[in-house]
Amino acid sequence: MNGAKAIHKTVMHGPAGDAATGLIYAGKMMEFFGDLGTEVCVRTDGDGSLFLGYDEVRFTAPVYIGDLMEYHAWLEKKGNTSYKVKFEAYKIMTATEILPEPELCGYATGILIIPKDCQRGPQDPAFAV
Numbered sequence: 630m631n632g633a634k635a636i637h638k639t640v641m642h643g644p645a646g647d648a649a650t651g652l653i654y655a656g657k658m659m660e661f662f663g664d665l666g667t668e669v670c671v672r673t674d675g676d677g678s679l680f681l682g683y684d685e686v687r688f689t690a691p692v693y694i695g696d697l698m699e700y701h702a703w704l705e706k707k708g709n710t711s712y713k714v715k716f717e718a719y720k721i722m723t724a725t726e727i728l729p730e731p732e733l734c735g736y737a738t739g740i741l742i743i744p745k746d747c748q749r750g751p752q753d754p755a756f757a758v
Contacts, residue, residue, distance in 0.1 A: 675749030695724025
């Protein structure tokens with residue numbers, strides 16, 4: 630890991646899931662990963678970046694409406710214009726109980742791009758690489 634982690638916490642709400650089962654659509658997790666990728670790149674080099682794509686995506690446990698989730702992202706490797714970012718999603722509590730340990734619900738690796746002329750250097754000292 631290079632630099633610090635960006636972390637977001639959120640409660641999963643109804644419109645992001647299936648009304649009949651209460652399951653959250655997997656795409657919602659990907660949306661949070663994208664937001665965190667942007668944050669990591671802004672803090673690392675001062676630009677929101679372009680998301681090139683994911684190398685790997687895995688969903689490891691179900692997420693339901695009402696679950697409190699914690700999303701993590703960090704810079705794994707910085708190239709000339711590319712940024713390899715790792716993502717993880719953890720369930721911290723359900724709508725009715727606090728989990729004894731966070732449960733890994735998904736992870737991914739993505740590549741983001743910041744053109745050289747848009748790189749402004751670290752905007753947050755904790756993310757300097």
